[in-house]
Amino acid sequence: HKETRKIKGVETDTFYLRIMSADLNIAKPDVAPINLNVEKYSVCHPALTSDGKTMIYASNKTGGKGGMDLYMAYFNGEEWSGSINIGGNTNTASNEIFPNILNDSMLIFASDRTGGFGDLDMYVSVLRNGSWDTPEILPSPLNSPFDDLGLIVRENGKSGYFASNRPGGKGEDDIYRFETSI
DSSP states (O other): OEEEEEETTEEEEEEOOOOEEEOOOTTSOOEEEOTTOOTTSOEEEEEEOTTSOEEEEEEOOTTSSSSSEEEEEEEOSSSEEEEEEOOTTTOOSSOEEEEEEETTTEEEEEEOOTTSSSSSEEEEEEEETTEEOOOEEOOTTTSOSSOEEEEEEOTTSSEEEEEEOOTTSSSSSEEEEEEOOO
């Protein structure tokens, strides 16, 4: 979906991000937008629980705390329903984006909220008694004064990957691998 706007007399294109689903059956390749997409707002960055029945995603749709917020929805076997803003201390007036769910109980996401290292920083929140704890910022060298996002942690919690535009890389956003002995 594309919208054309004039900014200072110059036409610009605005693109809205969408979450799509696809049937892997080669006999009927069926790619379609999911029912959570909202006209004139972005709905993006889906993360699924291990059973595929719960999704956390980012959106700038109305009713959020500001910028991009994280939302949770449930799959009933045919469509996504029960979409709610996960609220609490997770969403702020800034942008919360690129969620990832580790072991169905840890939410990892990036945010440009105040109090971080700078630009996008990665945070983690633990699911306790049905709600997400106050997010904690991950330490350096995972976070830097630059954009750090998209953290993927292996199930053992000791290694993984993330993206960053910090100096020393080969391009604008580079993929970094980490290991810890903890």
